[in-house]
Amino acid sequence: QLQLQESGPGLVKPSETLSLTCTVSGGSISSSSYYWGWIRQPPGKGLEWIGSIYYSGSTYYNPSLKSRVTISVDTSKNQFSLKLSSVTAADTAVYYCAGTINDAFDIWGQGTMVTVSS
Amino acid sequence: QSALTQPASVSGSPGQSITISCTGTSSDVGSYNLVSWYQQHPGKAPKLMIYEGSKRPSGVSNRFSGSKSGNTASLTISGLQAEDEADYYCCSYAGSSFWVFGGGTKLTVL
Numbered sequence: 001q002l003q004l005q006e007s008g009p010g011l012v013k014p015s016e017t018l019s020l021t022c023t024v025s026g027g028s029i030s031s032s033s034y035y036w037g038w039i040r041q042p043p044g045k046g047l048e049w050i051g052s053i054y055y056s057g058s059t060y061y062n063p064s065l066k067s068r069v070t071i072s073v074d075t076s077k078n079q080f081s082l083k084l085s086s087v088t089a090a091d092t093a094v095y096y097c098a099g100t101i102n103d104a105f106d107i108w109g110q111g112t113m114v115t116v117s118s
Numbered sequence: 119q120s121a122l123t124q125p126a127s128v129s130g131s132p133g134q135s136i137t138i139s140c141t142g143t144s145s146d147v148g149s150y151n152l153v154s155w156y157q158q159h160p161g162k163a164p165k166l167m168i169y170e171g172s173k174r175p176s177g178v179s180n181r182f183s184g185s186k187s188g189n190t191a192s193l194t195i196s197g198l199q200a201e202d203e204a205d206y207y208c209c210s211y212a213g214s215s216f217w218v219f220g221g222g223t224k225l226t227v228l
Contacts, residue, residue, distance in 0.1 A: 037217075039219075046121070046207060046219060046220070046221045046222040047156075047164065047207050047209075047219040047222070048219065049209075049216075049217040049218065049219060052215060052217070054215075058215075060214070060215035060216060062216070063216075096163060096164070102169045102170065102173070102175070103152050103154075103169065103170060103211065104152070104154035104166055104169035104170070104209070105154065105156070105164070105166060105209070106166050106169070106175065108163040108164055108165070109163065110163055111163050
């Protein structure tokens with residue numbers, strides 16, 4: 001059974017780069033059966049799609065974040081990662097990684113809270 | 119891309135049925151049969167309840183059903199139970215491998 005787990009710093013300073021990793025277990029990150037994504041949720045607010053990466057390595061980003069986002073895959077570690085540069089307080093949120101099987105976000109990690117503050 | 123429009127809140131009594139709407143545009147909901155619905159309890163990760171507009175993942179109660187008409191998708195929960203009280207989010211494919219979520223609806227079971 002596919003499981004995902006986010007990891008990374010819970011506190012990031014303004015203007016720095018937020019870096020998170022999602023470890024996949026129960027399946028291969030290289031499988032053509034899945035693709036992977038990041039979604040965030042500011043405190044008390046709704047969900048926002050950040051971007052997705054396919055087994056081919058192709059990436060797609062939310063246009064509102066595109067200039068600051070990079071998603072990549074490390075097949076040797078069965079992980080995929082998120083980097084968000086030049087963060088501000090508006091980037092404070094719970095960040096979720098998710099796996100897509102049925103053209104939906106089928107499997108979710110538990111989420112990790114990231115606070116942007118000096 | 120603009121967020122899909124959902125009512126901020128809906129409520130119902132145990133045993134009743136409720137419907138949550140999700141309005142998009144001809145560029146997202148209206149163009150693709152790829153609307154999904156998620157249930158989120160406080161402090162928990164979202165859980166997929168409906169995909170491809172009306173399909174239920176294994177393990178999801180058949181009290182949950184989805185439909186679409188034009189640019190509006192809907193989630194119906196029948197036989198409301200106390201455990202259904204949660205936030206619900208819709209999500210639609212918007213072309214070019216982009217996805218857009220709704221603003222979320224808080225369901226209260228009276």
